[in-house]
Amino acid sequence: MAGKFSKHIFNQNEDAQIDMTPMLDVVFIMLIFFIVSTSFIKETGIDVNRPVASSTQVIDQNIILVAIDENSLVWIDKQQVPIGNLKSKVERAVLETKGASVVIQGDTQARLGLFIQVMDQIKLAGVENISIASVKPK
The missing domain is CATH 3.30.420.270 (Nucleotidyltransferase; domain 5)
Structure with missing residues (x-):
C-alpha cells in the first residue's frame, strides 16, 4: 500500500502550475492606484504659439x-x-x-x-x- 500512495503523491506526469490570479489582482490594483493618484493639469484658455525663453520656470500656484x-x-x-x-x-x-x-x-x-x-x-x-x-x- 505504501508504494501505491507514494506513487500518487510524486506523480511525474503532473505539471506544476503557478496560479496567476493573485499577481493579476495586484497589478490591477496598482494600475487603479496610479490612475487615481495622478493629477492631470489642464491649462485653461486658448492655444497660442508662446515664445521660447531659456529662463522659463514652472508656476505651481493658482x-x-x-x-x-x-x-x-x-x-x-x-x-x-x-x-x-x-x-x-x-x-x-x-x-x-x-x-x-x-x-x-x-x-x-x-x-x-x-x-x-x-x-x-x-x-x-x-x-x-x-x-x-x-x-x-x-
Whole structure:
C-alpha cells in the first residue's frame, strides 16, 4: 500500500502550475492606484504659439490665464474680452481665485502695443504678480 500512495503523491506526469490570479489582482490594483493618484493639469484658455525663453520656470500656484492670440484678440477662460472690459474681468477672477497670480500667454505674432495695454489693465486691476508664459528651448 505504501508504494501505491507514494506513487500518487510524486506523480511525474503532473505539471506544476503557478496560479496567476493573485499577481493579476495586484497589478490591477496598482494600475487603479496610479490612475487615481495622478493629477492631470489642464491649462485653461486658448492655444497660442508662446515664445521660447531659456529662463522659463514652472508656476505651481493658482493662476489666471490671459491670452493674446495671433489676431491680437484678448481671451480669459476661452472667452474673448474687449480690452476695455479686461480690468473688471481680471478683478472678478482674482476675487474668485484667492491668492492667484496672472499669467499672460502672448502669441509670438501678437502686437507688442496690445501686450503692454493688457499688462497695464491687469496692474490697474490690483494684480502685482504678473508672469509671461513661454516655452523652454528644445
